[in-house]
Amino acid sequence: MGRPAKFSQDQILDAALAVTAEDGPAAATIAAIAERLGGPSGSLYHRFGSRDLLLASLWLRTVGRFQHGFVTALKEGDALAAALHTPRWCRLHMDEAAVLLLYRRRDLASAWPAELSRDLEALNTRVSDALSSFTGVDRERLVFATVDVPYGAVRRHLLERRPPPPLVDELIASTCRVVLRLGGSPG
């Protein structure tokens, strides 16, 4: 089977993640990632054909990981849990959350690789379907309550590299109840 890999795909993505979370996408150069990894740049090109493919893979991995809990909650009809998934996930995965929420796809991979367009589409469809499966509430309101507000509530804290305080969850929950008319005590 040939020489065993010293650096796995995930290890490389983790190095890219660390660099990007720390100093932004512009700092995520091949040289910087290789240095963080402790390996040569050639290994990165061996696994991923190009920088765009590497960072696009990082994006896909991160989005996929984040979406899992969100989609599950929505499919169970629990909009509140979906909304609260964002602050909770951020506390557990600060670096990934920073990359996901502070930047855009295009800022990581300036030209999205054609090989990965299907994967990206699949992720989009997954969320879109989960949102559609949640009936009884206007879609714009649902997105506002479960995506936009949690996003805004968390961002300032991610910028300062500290976990969102518990109050954030309270405020998101309050907003959810009002916007989705869920009932429960205001606050």
Add this chain to the structure above:
Amino acid sequence: MGRPAKFSQDQILDAALAVTAEDGPAAATIAAIAERLGGPSGSLYHRFGSRDLLLASLWLRTVGRFQHGFVTALKEGDALAAALHTPRWCRLHMDEAAVLLLYRRRDLASAWPAELSRDLEALNTRVSDALSSFTGVDRERLVFATVDVPYGAVRRHLLERRPPPPLVDELIASTCRVVLRLGGSPG
């Protein structure tokens, strides 16, 4: 007085703004800005000493313009107006809003120039003071209602380069009322 300037400071900043809003901070190279301006790169270095100084100036100009309405509303004790300032300003200044809300300072000017640190501090102080002048509400709640939520509500639309729909204002207002306990009909 010497040769009259063909390109004013604001014209250069406008060119930088257009390029940045269109293709992100990484695309805002000196060459790209000069081409958009229709002038030589030397003129940019004549007015601003470096790329960092140029983009930092753009950041200051944009933040200052945005803050004006926000701070005014807060000082008048109108938190709702402050919260609604964001979607309204976005509709009037889409490009500037995109630069301001979609990116970070560091993504424009990787190292903030020391010459401009005072100006940046002044802007921060201005908002901080305005927030402090608004008594009777916990500061975290106030920031959530007037900054974070409007920010999140607007972002998705800025990404797609279209003005935030009227429903956004409604949802922001509803959230404001609940979080700040302002009274008024829920919705």
Add this chain to the structure above:
DNA sequence: CTCCTTTTAGAGGATACGTTCTAGAATGTT
């Protein structure tokens, strides 16, 4: 008109980055 200042104008150098290429190390297969 002749200097002086300010600005345009863009060529040129230094540096950094993405990528390719060659060499060799480490493992499975025959």
Add this chain to the structure above:
DNA sequence: AACATTCTAGAACGTATCCTCTAAAAGGAG
């Protein structure tokens, strides 16, 4: 043991970017 395969290792190349530097254009002052 010899070979094929897979991966590490890093030097080397072309390109793009930031910035500097020289020359000239355009107006005002004496």
